[in-house]
Amino acid sequence: MARYGMVIDLNICIGCNACTMACKAEHATPPGVFYSKVLEKEVGKYPAARRVFLPVLCNHCQNPACEEVCPTGATQKRDDGIVTIDHDLCIGCRSCMEACPYGARTFHKHEATYYFNEKTPFEEMKQDFPDGIVMKCNFCAERVDEGLDPACVQTCPTECRVFGDLDDPQSEVSRIVAEKKARPLLPDKGLEPSVFYVGA
Amino acid sequence: MSAHLDEFLIDVKPQKEWGWLVITYLFLGGAGAGLFLASLYISHPWGEALGLLLLVVGTLFLMLDLGRPERFWRAFFRARTSWISRGCFFISALVLLGAIHVLVELNVWDAGSWALLIQIGAATAAVAVMIYTGFVLAPSPAIPFWNSTFFPVIFFVYSLLAGIDFLILASPILPAPAIDIAHLEKVQFGLVLLCLLLVLSHLSVMSGSAVAARKSIQLLTRGRWAMLFLGGVIGVGLVVPLLFAWPFLWQTSFQTVFAITAVLALLRLFGDYLFRFLVIRAGHYDPLL
Numbered sequence: 001m002a003r004y005g006m007v008i009d010l011n012i013c014i015g016c017n018a019c020t021m022a023c024k025a026e027h028a029t030p031p032g033v034f035y036s037k038v039l040e041k042e043v044g045k046y047p048a049a050r051r052v053f054l055p056v057l058c059n060h061c062q063n064p065a066c067e068e069v070c071p072t073g074a075t076q077k078r079d080d081g082i083v084t085i086d087h088d089l090c091i092g093c094r095s096c097m098e099a100c101p102y103g104a105r106t107f108h109k110h111e112a113t114y115y116f117n118e119k120t121p122f123e124e125m126k127q128d129f130p131d132g133i134v135m136k137c138n139f140c141a142e143r144v145d146e147g148l149d150p151a152c153v154q155t156c157p158t159e160c161r162v163f164g165d166l167d168d169p170q171s172e173v174s175r176i177v178a179e180k181k182a183r184p185l186l187p188d189k190g191l192e193p194s195v196f197y198v199g200a
Numbered sequence: 201m202s203a204h205l206d207e208f209l210i211d212v213k214p215q216k217e218w219g220w221l222v223i224t225y226l227f228l229g230g231a232g233a234g235l236f237l238a239s240l241y242i243s244h245p246w247g248e249a250l251g252l253l254l255l256v257v258g259t260l261f262l263m264l265d266l267g268r269p270e271r272f273w274r275a276f277f278r279a280r281t282s283w284i285s286r287g288c289f290f291i292s293a294l295v296l297l298g299a300i301h302v303l304v305e306l307n308v309w310d311a312g313s314w315a316l317l318i319q320i321g322a323a324t325a326a327v328a329v330m331i332y333t334g335f336v337l338a339p340s341p342a343i344p345f346w347n348s349t350f351f352p353v354i355f356f357v358y359s360l361l362a363g364i365d366f367l368i369l370a371s372p373i374l375p376a377p378a379i380d381i382a383h384l385e386k387v388q389f390g391l392v393l394l395c396l397l398l399v400l401s402h403l404s405v406m407s408g409s410a411v412a413a414r415k416s417i418q419l420l421t422r423g424r425w426a427m428l429f430l431g432g433v434i435g436v437g438l439v440v441p442l443l444f445a446w447p448f449l450w451q452t453s454f455q456t457v458f459a460i461t462a463v464l465a466l467l468r469l470f471g472d473y474l475f476r477f478l479v480i481r482a483g484h485y486d487p488l489l
Contacts, residue, residue, distance in 0.1 A: 065341050071275040071285035091274055092267015094217040095284055101342035101486055107217060107267065132267030186486065189341045 003062070003081040003194070004139055005166035006153070007176045008055050010199030012160035015040050015053035019152035019161065023057075026140060026151035028126030030113040033106045035137035036152050055161070057152070058083060058104040058137035059184065059193035066096035066105070074134075081166075081194055082139045090133040097134060101189050105136040139163075166194060212412040215343055215483040221265035226333050226476045227362070228258025229291070230355060231469075233329035234363020236298055238384075240323055245305035246374045247367050252298045254366065255329065259291055283336045290332055294325035330359035343483040344409050345416035350402040351479075357398060361391045362472045365465035372458065385461045389445050392468065396438045399475070412484040419482050429478050437471010440464075 015038050023029070023036040036057040043052055060083045067075045067083065074089035075096055097105045110131045114123050129135065140150035148154070153163045164173035176182060182196035232255030239247025263269045278285040301322045303309040311318055334352030341347070364384050371379040403420070406413045420429040441464040 065339075068281045069284065069336075069339075071278050071282040071288070072271075073278050074274075089271075089274055090268065091271045093265075093275070093284060094267075095282070095336070097217045098215060098483075099340055099342055103213065103485065109267070130268065134267070191341065 001079045001167075002165040003167040004144065004163065005060065005081065005173055005177075005194035005196065006057075006139070006150075006161060006163045007173050007180075007182050007196045007198060009160045009162075009176070009180070010052075010054065010197055012158045013038070013053050013055060014158055015051065016157065018155050018157055019055055022151040022155035023137070026143075028123050029135065030108060030111070030127070031115055032111075033108055033135050035135070054197075055152075056102070056104070056185075057195065058139075059102050059191070059195045060137075060139060062192035062194065063190060065099040065101075065189075065191055069095045069099045071095065078141070080144075082141050082144065083136075084138045084141055085134060085136060087129045087133050087135075092132045092134060094134060101186050101191070102193075105134050108133055108135050212415045212484040212487050214481070215485065218265075218480050220477075221261050223473070223477045223480050225258045225262035225265070226355075226480070227473045228254050228261065230330055230333065230359030230476075231362035231366055231472070232256075232258055233294060233326045234359035234361070235366045236294065236363070237323060237326040237330070237360065238364045238367050240301070240319070240326070242377075242379065243305065244367075244374070244377060244379065245302045247370070247379075248298060248305070249302050250366065250370055250374070251326075251363060252295055252302070255291065256295065283332055283339070287329070287332045287336065290325055290328040294322060294329050297322035297325055327356070330356045337479070337483075340483075342485050344411075344413035344486060345406055345483050346479075347409075347413070348402055348406065350398060350405070354395070354398045354402065357391055357395050358472050358475060361388060361395060362469055364388055364391070365469050365472075368458075368461050368465045381461050382457050385445060385457065385464070388461075388464070388468070389442065392438050392442050392445075396434070396442070399433070399438075410486055412486040415484050416482040420478060425478055425482060428474055432474040433471050433478060436467050437474060438468075441468050 017038050020034060020037050027035060029035060036055065039054045039056055040051055042049055044050055060081055062081060064075070064077055064083050067077055071093060072089045072091055074086045075083065076086065077083050092107065094107055097107065108129065108131055113127055113131065114120065143150060149163045153161045162173045162176055164171040166174055166177070168174055176198065177196050180198040182198045184193035184196050232251045232253070235254060236248050236251030239251055263272050266272060275285055275288045279289055297318055300309070300311070301318050304311045304315050304318065331352045334355040337346035338348060338351045364387060367379065368381055368384055371381055403417055407417050419425045444460070445464055
């Protein structure tokens, strides 16, 4: 069985947020909910000031703290390593949000689930989640099951994201992680994230 | 231009997901279980019933905090790993066994040889309810200030303290048997001392911990929450009751003892609620981004 993961090359990312938009289009997430986003920050001082970008998403940890604390079993790790939330089981207790050190989860409150005056036909078709639950990235499991890459990977114009099987040493993602010495966020937490970053 | 991960280590971030509804549950749930346990010890069925009522009201606050309260029953399904799930069983066991025990104590129902087992089961469930909320916080890998083995013990002592305080305050209106308030106040003296010791020990241990834990300590001792923590939790909630209780510990007049202990009980309850409020609000995530 594969163990899916992702590597993001920060040397290539230009902070265009195409991944953010592709993710919103894929999942029709409501206002305020971002499965994938790009953090940006200005560092240094004039005239050497520059902006840096950090794309973030759920790290699909191999020891997910969110799964352990979930009282209903809504958060589950699949055999292929993808951590998912069953929206029909979630009770909105947010214990997973308190357990996740990456801030990868968002509580979808009892608020409007659409951006404009009413739901668009697209939102009507795509939004199959209730309010009052926790939401997060699922590595586009519905696409992965069909043999496709996650939407953020497919849409990235710089190809800074590579998705694949971390258990296969010949896969592109494994080779990049090994050759470019990619590292995950907060490795000392012991959660074994499946998202790695090059450029650190 | 390449980015370095360390450049995103901006600052610690406060947790904002759990607020006053959860805090009120922590207070009422702990106090209710503490009141039940204290009343069980002195064989006071009406005190036990009041404790169960507090617990049920507290649990309603917890349910109101859920995004989907109508699905609360699903929280019973993951007791293997989740302390929240285990807590659901502890609360249910306490309410069920506690209610049966009250009926037995009031001679409404004769449990026969089961009475002792019911009593032991109810007492065990009460202790579990007082402790488990500490275990909900303690394993958190995300919030280092909560990541402490002190919390289950601190929550147990604070819950017992609050439970006895409710018993003291309710004593004039509770039906017989009479409650020895002077004796309870002596117990509170020891519990307050223990609380003080545990809270200060926790702060001491955390001050050498991760950066987010140090931020929590800074907020509680020198920052935004310093007045509430040092003045409210430590001062009003623990030190003032310690200083003002001991001259009255050996008074025999019920009116004098009740008047002073009622005031001290209110101060301690205020400190208890504030402690739970600040523990939740001072929780910060480690700096990731």
